[in-house]
Amino acid sequence: MHLIALDIDGTLTASGSLEVPAETVAAVGVVREAGHHVVLASGRSLAGVMPIARALGITDGWAIASNGAVIARLDARPDGYDLDAGTDVKILDVRAVITAALNARLPGLQIAVEEIGIGYYVDAVFPTGLLRGQQMVLPVHELQSLASPRIVLRAPGVHALINPLRAVGLTATPADVDWVDVTGPNLSKASALETVRRRLGVPAERTVAVGDSVNDIEALTWAARGVAMGDAPDHVRAAADEVTGTLHEHGAATVLRSMAAAR
Known part of the structure; x- marks a missing residue:
């Protein structure tokens, strides 16, 4: 029995999409039927992860959202998860992030x-498709008083904030040229996956991770078998043990099928 961690955007779907190719849905079903644990591990919020979980037929187990700041236990209730049964949420210092x-x-x-x-609570509405779920506008001073696992900062030149945020112990992850995700100290998909691995009792040598982006690097190096998508940037592929096909070549499904007979 293995733990197979799957990134979403650029790995299972086109960025921002809610559609998962039939080949991938079928491959996920095969490995789950074989007894393996399939864990979605995404930079998306839980509101963005759950439609993909439903598309894949994953109604139990664990999912990781917000670059590791949220670990959710999936179940059959209407929203698809239980925030009280073992869910792990890491709240960050919202005021410090916004002030910086x-x-x-x-x-x-x-x-x-x-x-x-x-x-999301936002200071101004983001363009359609950039954020999943509702957008509720609040003045900045009210945003600073909220409790949250993750903050999105978007602006031309916003990468200039990465080092200052990291210098005060926060996790700052670039997601696009004008986008930075900020979470609490020492968080990543890998940190959350290690928590899930321990809860499931899966040996470290029976872990697999598939991804394509900067926020997947820690997960690829954490896993016993780290697999980069064929269209991942060079530095992401360099962090992996192997490279599979591109998104359009259904590279993730190829990896999943290779695990179908594994024990």
Whole structure:
């Protein structure tokens, strides 16, 4: 029995999409039927992860959202998860993040503070398709008083905030040229996957991770078998043990099929 961790955007779906190819859905079903644990591990919020879990037919087990800041126990209730049964949520210092962002005086800065399973509180509405779930507009001073596992900072030049945020112990992860995700100290998909691995009792040597982005690097190095997608950037592929096909070549399904007979 293995733990197979799957990134979503760029691995199972096109970025931001809710559609999963039939080949991938079938491959997930085969490995789950064989007794393996399939764990979605995404930078998306839980509101963005759950439609993919449903598309894959995953109604039990664990899912990781918000770059490892949220570990959710999946079940058959209407929203698909239980936030009380072993769920692990790491809350960050929202005020410190927003203060640092405002002090940088970046033109066009937008701030989104995640509300688990619902959406985001924002200082201004983000363009359609960039955030999953509801967008609820609040003044910045009200955003600073919220509790949240993750903050999105979006602006041209926002990568200038990465090192200052890391210097004060926060986890700052670039997700696009104008986008940075901020979570609490020492968090990653790998840290959350290690928590899930221990809960499931899966040996470390029976772990697999598939991904394509910067926020997958820790997971690829954590896993006994780290697999980068064929269209991943060079530095992501360099962190992996092997490279599979591209998204359009159904590379994730290829990896899953290779695990079908594993014990």
